[in-house]
Amino acid sequence: MLKPAAIVGQVILYGAFAAFIGYFATSPTYDQIPDDVALIKLSISHLGDRACRKRTPEELAKMPPNMRAPMECPRERSDINLEVDLDGEPVFRTVLHPTGLYKDGVSTVYKRFEVKAGTHQLAVRMNDNLIVPGFNFVQEEEITLAPRQVMVVDFNPDQGGLYFK
């Protein structure tokens, strides 16, 4: 038979156990970003271009007739050059490398930028064939971000390349 003091002690300790769980199951609250901040998520998954070359007539003549493809394209994909400017300031510069043992997979990037909510000038430039100088995909817009808004920068060749959403 439990003594009254033991019962009181157990009630206190079981209560403390429940209170400890109840408190830390919900508290303290967590805020991932401040209220006046928005998020830009840069996420691109793209196959770099291939450095194709046109075969010369002499080369084609040496090949069996059924294999005379006019272009010679290596398996490897090009690195991708990517630049992001925010309000005229460079915020991200990178060269994406193709995945895969033979460097024939997609090049990917995922990066998040916390920016103050409001209006900004965002410019993203991408070159998926480094043999060609410059950038073959450019998207530059004035964007207005609400507090806590998530804006995605992605790439889809079917939608014209780089886009902001």
Added chain:
Amino acid sequence: MSFHAALRNGTKSIFLRVEEAFDHPFSGQDNPLRHLGAMGLYLLWIVVGSGLYLYTVLDTGIDAVYHSIGHLSQEQWYLGGVLRSLHRYASDGFMLVMMLHLLREWSYGRYYGFRLYSWMTGIPLIWLAYIAGIGGYWIVWDELAQLSATATTELLDWLPIFSEPSARNFMSPSAISDRFFTVLIFIHLGVPLLLILGLWAHVHRVAHVDYLPTRRVMLATAAALTLLALFRPALSNPPADLASVPGTLAFDWFILFIHPLTDLTSPAIVWSLLFGLTALLFALPLLPHGKAQPVAVVDPANCTGCDRCHVDCPYAAISMAPHPGRPGYQLAIVDADLCASCGICAGSCPSSTPFRRRETLITGIDMPQLPVNALRQQLEQALAQLAGRTRIVIFSCARGAQASPLAGVDTAVIELICTGMLPPAFVEYALRGGADGVVVAACRGGGCDFRLGERWTSERLLGYREPHLRPSVPPSRLQLLLASAHDSGALAAAVAELRTRIETLGVATDRLPPYLRSASHHA
């Protein structure tokens, strides 16, 4: 002393003090800190039971999942809402108990030797528990789920395991489909099943496992969690919206602490911490530790194949096999890798009785470092030297209360590896050999370093377990004390109390007839 040893001893000291403080209201068998593994299993069963109900009412779909869970809390708060809260709080309790269990076992040095298997199989369970816990939060698909899903995939993407960033799956509202929740629930059921399978392996080499705590502890824990569920029900945050970052959230720090930690540091630091700690836990057994003690040895000529050592061994180190020399009999076989060197088997062996007439007492199963024969010789020498009005013999556990300071002209102290190695007949042998009283000082209830020593000792002396103390031994001359290393004062008080009782209560009439092995007619 190395830094690790100092840290471990310091932590052990804290645990011991708190456990002993908890003994006051709980007593040994109800002390949750001494049964953290059983507490964890019990909480897991609450999670499983409440989870099965939630599974039956859950609609899998982006909106449906949020509304079906919210419906439980709002419209069916008395059943579904309570079960949902129990599911969450028992999960949190499981995490808490699991980490305490890990910390306690480490501080007690229970990670090498015969405990190596349980230690190694326990480490992956921590990962499984957190995978199941984090995945469970995603199912609700509220803002907390959104935060966790995004943060987890961003963390995973730091590892070179996906060809494309998995966080792209949570880029925009259109990226999520109903099928995602079907997969999620499949994982949330599968991982806990793996966890249960892993738990089975974790305790596989432990005998007499406490799969559940005592009924009183279970009822009190369930009552505490149910009250918590009623007064502070688990509720969803606003529904997930991948187009915006969640606002201020009620946060579960038991399970989701990894996300703020990543935000505060970096994925590289978090993974380094996680892999580093895991590697450290796996490597702990390689650190310098105490030398392994000799394991139990079976003497086939004296083993009767009675099975008692096999039944009493706390670590399933003993199996029975056909006796090579006696057809129809069995022989105990000791697995050296599993043997804890506690001597409980020697205490359970009926051949360990000191009344056997042979000059050299060879028992069926014995400890090379303290054979039963040496124990009998030690007792006989001590009895021969005892003098004074009331002569007392103390059998004490080397890991329990310090008895040696009490040794004197009228008090003999015999220290044992564990009191479980004491054949009960030694108590009668001491009383018939000249002692007026016997004190057996075992560890506190649930506090035996070899798990079951104090329990088997108590049951044998009280006559509930074989080999039992003969009923002819007067209880007034025996004092059983359950005391820890910090209870030396209690041991001294128990000895003084026994001495006073014998001297003042007129129990001289219940003295057992003397027995001297050298003069007995058996000799």
